[in-house]
Amino acid sequence: MDRSFRYLRQGQRWIGLIGSSCLVLAISACQVNPNQTTSGTGLRMGSLLPSTGDLASVGLPIAETVPVFVETVNACGGVNGEPITLFAADDQSSPASGAEAMTKLVEIDRVAGVVGSFGSGISNAAVDVAVRGNVVLISPGSTSTLFTERAMKGDFNGYWARTTPADNYQAVALAKLASEQGYERVSTVVINNDYGRSFEQEFTKAFKELGGTVINENNPTRYDDRATTFNTEAAAAFSGQPDAVVAILYPETGSLLLKSAFEQGLTDNVAILLTDGVKSDTFPEQVGKTPDGRFIIAGAKGTVPGADGEALAALTDLWLDKKGAPPAAFVPQAWDAAALLVLAAEAAGENTGEGIRSKLLEVANGPGEPVDDVCKGLALLREGQQINYQGASGNVDLDENGDVIGVYDVWEVNDQGQLIVVGQVLPEN
Numbered sequence: 002m003d004r005s006f007r008y009l010r011q012g013q014r015w016i017g018l019i020g021s022s023c024l025v026l027a028i029s030a031c032q033v034n035p036n037q038t039t040s041g042t043g044l045r046m047g048s049l050l051p052s053t054g055d056l057a058s059v060g061l062p063i064a065e066t067v068p069v070f071v072e073t074v075n076a077c078g079g080v081n082g083e084p085i086t087l088f089a090a091d092d093q094s095s096p097a098s099g100a101e102a103m104t105k106l107v108e109i110d111r112v113a114g115v116v117g118s119f120g121s122g123i124s125n126a127a128v129d130v131a132v133r134g135n136v137v138l139i140s141p142g143s144t145s146t147l148f149t150e151r152a153m154k155g156d157f158n159g160y161w162a163r164t165t166p167a168d169n170y171q172a173v174a175l176a177k178l179a180s181e182q183g184y185e186r187v188s189t190v191v192i193n194n195d196y197g198r199s200f201e202q203e204f205t206k207a208f209k210e211l212g213g214t215v216i217n218e219n220n221p222t223r224y225d226d227r228a229t230t231f232n233t234e235a236a237a238a239f240s241g242q243p244d245a246v247v248a249i250l251y252p253e254t255g256s257l258l259l260k261s262a263f264e265q266g267l268t269d270n271v272a273i274l275l276t277d278g279v280k281s282d283t284f285p286e287q288v289g290k291t292p293d294g295r296f297i298i299a300g301a302k303g304t305v306p307g308a309d310g311e312a313l314a315a316l317t318d319l320w321l322d323k324k325g326a327p328p329a330a331f332v333p334q335a336w337d338a339a340a341l342l343v344l345a346a347e348a349a350g351e352n353t354g355e356g357i358r359s360k361l362l363e364v365a366n367g368p369g370e371p372v373d374d375v376c377k378g379l380a381l382l383r384e385g386q387q388i389n390y391q392g393a394s395g396n397v398d399l400d401e402n403g404d405v406i407g408v409y410d411v412w413e414v415n416d417q418g419q420l421i422v423v424g425q426v427l428p429e430n
Contacts, residue, residue, distance in 0.1 A: 054094025
């Protein structure tokens with residue numbers, strides 16, 4: 002997903018999580034000197050995820066995933082016989098900050114692979130730094146079709162992949178959901194960045210193919226992520242009596258837009274369809290309540306990359322034990338991104354970006370034994386066997402562009418403001 006935002010710089014937060022001496026379950030629990038280095042030759046892994054800025058409500062649970070993963074792997078022997086050292090960076094929901102943080106991860110921390118970023122605009126800024134430094138970057142959340150296009154041009158040389166599907170797949174899934182709900186005329190409103198524009202275009206194409214009409218196709222509503230008021234955009238999106246408004250938003254700015262639509266009396270008898278960008282437990286509260294105490298977006302539905310299989314069940318059990326709650330959206334994708342990095346390093350027998358790149362497709366796609374437990378996968382690789390990693394987010398088979406297809410959960414905001422999964426939809430091109 003493309004998430005580019007204006008935010009006051011809050012300072013880069015660099016965290017070193019050192020194998021046996023500093024394993025933590027949350028990023029904030031163990032901060033160290035940003036100039037800290039290690040003397041070992043074990044795998045140096047980074048994370049580049051939003052802990053502050055517009056994406057923080059979605060990004061924090063994702064950022065907290067990587068330290069738990071590192072603890073798990075180090076407890077079962079680490080990678081290539083040594084513990085992982087993790088360097089975590091906050092991209093501040095900003096491409097400029099993300100590029101700066103990625104530069105530090107590559108040039109100062111000397112990482113071999115990075116889990117990140119979440120926003121497509123941030124990943125697009127960071128990936129060039131990664132490629133120049135021969136570092137593998139695997140995103141758990143960047144969905145823009147721009148990455149597929151760039152990969153096809155040869156921009157990444159195998160140093161890019163993602164464990165979440167591209168927008169063209171989710172857009173088709175959302176179009177199918179809109180059609181299945183009986184909506185014939187919809188309008189769109191999107192954040193004006195790579196994520197929003199890409200999704201808008203793919204959704205419009207897919208919905209038209211299903212016989213629907215996007216009433217503002219020739220004059221799409223796009224909002225500036227630097228804006229602080231959204232009355233004009235809200236009025237434009239809800240005009241023309243659409244059956245539904247397809248809103249491709251980010252939490253902080255998107256909540257203001259939907260609240261403005263309600264305050265202008267525009268939301269009556271108009272359904273709201275959302276996406277992964279606002280799949281956060283706090284989003285309904287951000288949008289707010291009606292004077293009688295009802296959540297403004299109660300009844301809104303959305304799509305989000307889903308997860309399935311035994312690996313998800315195991316991850317859910319782990320999260321219930323560690324966090325007291327099931328994993329949030331994109332936690333499975335973050336777990337799988339980290340897993341692919343360490344499994345590829347073990348398969349290569351070296352803790353380098355070049356080594357990870359050389360074995361990434363092999364551990365993701367087979368032809369070895371299917372495994373859904375990262376520690377079992379590492380054990381098999383140590384024995385000289387091949388594996389096919391089956392992730393918590395799905396089978397994570399990667400194509401030559403680093404893309405996966407995936408499955409999509411349909412979620413709904415209930416009357417209590419809770420986000421509940423009510424079904425699944427598969428993209429069909």
